[in-house]
Amino acid sequence: MEPQLIKGNEAVVKAALLAGCRAYYGYPITPASEIVEMAALYLPEVGGVFVQAESEVAAINMLYGGASAGVRAMTASSGPGISLMQEGFSYLAGAELPCVIVDMMRGGPGLGGIGPEQGDYFQIVKGGGHGCYRNLVLAPASVQELVDLTMLAFELADRYRNPVVVLADGSVGQMMEPVSFPEPRPVPAAPAWAVTGTAATRQNLVSSIHLEPDVLEGHIRALEAKYREAERSEPRWETWRVEDADIVLVGYGIVGRVLRAVVETARRRGIRAGLLRPITLYPFPTRAIRALADSVRDFVVVEMSTGQLVEDVRLAVEGSRPVETYGRVGGNIPTVEEVLQFVERTILVGARVPLEVSPNGQ
Amino acid sequence: MASDTPAMAVVHGRSPIFYRRFDRKDDDQHQTHYCPGCGHGIVTKLLAEAIDTLGIQDRTILVSPVGCSVFGYEYLDVGNIQVAHGRGPAVATAVKRSRPDSIVVSYQGDGDLAAIGTAEIVHAANRGETVSVIFVNNAIYGMTGGQMAPTTLLGEKTTTTPRGRDPAVHGYPLKVCELLATLEAPVFLERVALGSNKQIMATGRALRRALENQVHGLGFSLVEVLSPCPTIWGLDPAEAQTFVRETMTRTFPLGNFRDRSASAVPQRLAVTVPDLGELPRILGLGPASGVDGASDTVAPASPVPTADHRIVVAGFGGQGVLLLGEFLAEAGLSAGYHVSWLPSYGPQMRSGTSNCHVRISAVPIDSPVVSRPNVLIALNEPALRKFLPSMEPGGLVLYNADSVPVDCAGSGAGITPIASTAIADRLGSAKVGNVVMLGALLEATGMLPDSALERALHRLVTRERWYELDRAALQAGRAAVRRMTAAPAEPSLAQDPAMG
Amino acid sequence: MDEARDRGAVAIDRDECKGCGLCVEACPPRVLRLSGELNHCGYHPAEYLGAGCTACGICYYVCPEPGGITVLRRQVA
Incomplete structure (x- = not known):
């Protein structure tokens, strides 16, 4: 459809409905509140369910209920609310329920601030709930990508019977950008395992409890097998000018866009820079980064946290190359100028191998 | 047994x-x-x-x-x-x-x-x-x-x-x-x-x-x-x-x-499930129609290839700061540019100050954050003082007042005073002061074609009364800049017969 | 008591019974008791004395097990 200027938080609801989502449960929080408002406006219009929950704890458990009943369902929140939801994340993964959760990250810890941050990476990507489980995590960098990845999230959730988190910082939800929406997709029928209150589904059970050690171990191994499959099939990333790069910048979400401008400016200054922007944070594009390590001298990870993404990059590089880290927090988005300064300093001071700086890095 | x-x-x-x-x-x-x-x-x-x-x-x-x-x-x-x-x-x-x-x-x-x-x-x-x-x-x-x-x-x-x-x-x-x-x-x-x-x-x-x-x-x-x-x-x-x-x-x-088993009434809500094909209309994804019901299909655009407008709009809540930014982004999109709009949000938005960042660019936008604006629209004095230091040298500042504070005048950026609230008051509503500024900006820079602005108004203003008022405000803002260009020494908007 | 004239009878699943004794306490004609023997779980299961049941069903309702007690009633021809 024709591009239209739309706010991220509004677009995410429209994308979800186009993807067949027909239930939303949520609790308002800055900077995600427009999502619950849009859901309240539109869900009833499409014959769906909207409930303003009494808390994020209730919201995530309603999500558990809706998913159990075989409905494409979602919720959204930001840091403090997402923390409250962690119990539910674990149960959803344990009971293998497909659902979509949007986290419009803000500054923490505690009440923190409401400006954009990426400090929820550990909580979401590494698993903030108890037990051996993973969320599939998608990290949009623009409002268009927020739409595309939200729609993909519902597909992945169904394919892997697992929660999928759309992890963006608050600016992505708050900003307006042009978006081309795809055509609506049919609402899928309830999956065969769902509990819908019919004769056909009477024997179904949704549960995460397995008290026998061997049975629980088998269950966890089965979850693990799904995650291994996701690691094989689902990593998504974008690269930009990495073919001849000496330095590769790594950043996700809004930072990925800043880094693209950094690459362009750096190249004009004779530095052969490139960019790798992870689009899936779990599964992480480990192999893509490992492959780059063969040709790249330095990695610079830039994120809106004090160093969370950098751990995954270091694991991918396996110590074969230096991985520097630069972060801004508290609601600040790194600027092109300051990242460029850091990159230049990394070349002069941090690089273990003398770097050839050609007069024209283009 | x-x-x-x-x-x-x-x-x-x-x-x-x-x-x-x-x-x-x-x-x-x-x-x-x-x-x-x-x-x-x-x-x-x-x-x-x-x-x-x-x-x-x-x-x-x-x-x-x-x-x-x-x-x-x-x-x-x-x-x-x-x-x-x-x-x-x-x-x-x-x-x-x-x-x-x-x-x-x-x-x-x-x-x-x-x-x-x-x-x-x-x-x-x-x-x-x-x-x-x-x-x-x-x-x-x-x-x-x-x-x-x-x-x-x-x-x-x-x-x-x-x-x-x-x-x-x-x-x-x-x-x-x-x-x-x-x-x-x-x-x-x-x-x-x-x-x-x-x-x-x-x-x-x-x-x-x-x-x-x-x-x-x-x-x-x-x-x-x-x-x-x-x-x-x-x-x-x-x-x-x-x-x-x-x-x-x-x-x-x-x-x-x-x-209340005997007296309670069944609570079940009537649910209507629309056809899938109805969804784009329900979600407002089809072509927008403004007050006259006409479609606003984008005309072939010819963006300026070097365009990179990094705009900050700032003022207090109620001045239409965010909407002014939205007009610009919407018009930029209509004119074929890449655009982004990022508001300040949360408590500070409700406690008085308000600002938004707009980018209008010929190339894809890296960051929606404008840390070094080349255009500042300051709708009050605190906004002017807050954002002036971050201005790019040679940038344009439009300031909602009759005159520029003496200590700001030598800042390096060209500050143009446009008494947008006063002009809007004379038009009948202070609320269109933001659109007066929009007119002034377009007159001063020519950054967007008239047709793009028309489409933006068309899309964002859905009530007839405001549509006409906004069009008048746009012209008044343009006129204010033209008068300043004609007589830069002592602008006196009150004497303009059009404003009377 | 003459079994042939009883209105009802009680059948107890002795391996399901946990010997809680609630049925024994509840039975109005007092025709149930706990067995002196142990079932496979190690409980003394309830047992029917063999006569005097009125088929009132109270033992069924006080029994916490789904199928521990079955109450039967003589059909009128």
Whole structure:
């Protein structure tokens, strides 16, 4: 459809409905509140369910209920609310329920601030709930990508019977950008395992409890097998000018866009820079980064946290190359100028191998 | 043996709602996991009988909690969902809302419902969810081994009240039916007990009523069952039954606390499901139509290839700061540019100041944050002072005033005073001051074609009155800049006949 | 008591019974007792004395086990 200027938080609801989502449960929080408002406006219009929950704890458990009943369902929140939801994340993964959760990250810890941050990476990507489980995590960098990845999230959730988190910082939800929406997709029928209150589904059970050690171990191994499959099939990333790069910048979400401008400016200054922007944070594009390590001298990870993404990059590089880290927090988005300064300093001071700086890095 | 006698027929026997064998159990699949004399077994049996009597086995969905009744799904041959501690009412809410033909039963104990899940039960009841809740109150935490429950009696010794429950330290037994009876929405609230044959039969009737109400779509029903826990209480089953009957009921009086079964009206909402093809229209994704109903299909655009407008609009809330930014972004999009719009948000937006960042660029936009603006629209003095230092040298500043503060004048950026609020006042509403500024910006820079602005107005302004006023404001802003260019020394807008 | 004239009878699944004794206490004609023998779980299961049942069903309702007790009634021809 024709591009239209739309706010991220509004677009995410429209994308979800186009993807067949027909239930939303949520609790308002800055900077995600427009999502619950849009859901309240539109869900009833499409014959769906909207409930303003009494808390994020209730919201995530309603999500558990809706998913159990075989409905494409979602919720959204930001840091403090997402923390409250962690119990539910674990149960959803344990009971293998497909659902979509949007986290419009803000500054923490505690009440923190409401400006954009990426400090929820550990909580979401590494698993903030108890037990051996993973969320599939998608990290949009623009409002268009927020739409595309939200729609993909519902597909992945169904394919892997697992929660999928759309992890963006608050600016992505708050900003307006042009978006081309795809055509609506049919609402899928309830999956065969769902509990819908019919004769056909009477024997179904949704549960995460397995008290026998061997049975629980088998269950966890089965979850693990799904995650291994996701690691094989689902990593998504974008690269930009990495073919001849000496330095590769790594950043996700809004930072990925800043880094693209950094690459362009750096190249004009004779530095052969490139960019790798992870689009899936779990599964992480480990192999893509490992492959780059063969040709790249330095990695610079830039994120809106004090160093969370950098751990995954270091694991991918396996110590074969230096991985520097630069972060801004508290609601600040790194600027092109300051990242460029850091990159230049990394070349002069941090690089273990003398770097050839050609007069024209283009 | 009597059962071998052909003249005898079964009048009370294993309910067909129970699985024949409890295959989901790890061992002893012919019996429940409950202790001898446990009330849960009796409640489950009465529940099974009610389901059978009402003929709702296929439709029933049992929500099993955490606690001794965690394994409800091992016994009842109905749809089963096992949930997190205390969250049954939230799960039940969602299941029932999406599957209104199902009969949803949330089975909960006193820790589950009255401690960890207090918020969920109160709000599900207050929303009047059409679900049936069975609340088994045995005044103790059974599964974890005998700790205090919110319903533990005063003086009762538990592993966490080793000296007895002292109200000064532990508070009082929580009376759930009384609490919920303060709410408007519940249809049926009743406290029953398992303390005698008669009480057990009354419990069966109450459970049936709670389910029947749901069958009739009548809203929220809850049955609280005072129930024995012989093992943890350290009593034999018969003594425990006596304790329920003679002691528990003194703290928790039996009776009905709400019964609107006869007067309540079915709450089911009429749901219309539109055709898939209707979705784009419903979501406002089709071509927009403004006040005159015409489409605003984008005309072929010819963006300036070097364009990189990094704009900050700032002022106080109510000046239309965010909308001015939106006009610019929308017009930029119409003119074929890449655009982004990022507002300040949250408390600071409500406490007075407001700003937004707009980028209009010939190339894809890296960051929506404008840290070094080349255009600043300052709608008041604090905004001017806040953002002036970040301006790119040679940038353009439009300032809502008759004159520029002396100490700002030498800042390096060209500050143009446009008394946009005053101009808007004369047009009839201070609210269009933002559009006056928009006109001034376009006149001063020519950054966007008129046609793009027309389309932006068309899309964003849906009321006739404002549409005309905004068009006038746009022209007034342009005129103000033209006058300044003509007579830069001493602009005096008041003398403009057009403004009069 | 004459079994042939009894209105009802009780059948107890001795391996399902946990010997809680609630049925014994509840039975109005007092025709149930706990067996002196142990079942496979190690409980003394309830047993029917063999005569005097009125088929009132109370033992069925006080029994916590789903199929521990079955109550039968003599059919009127």
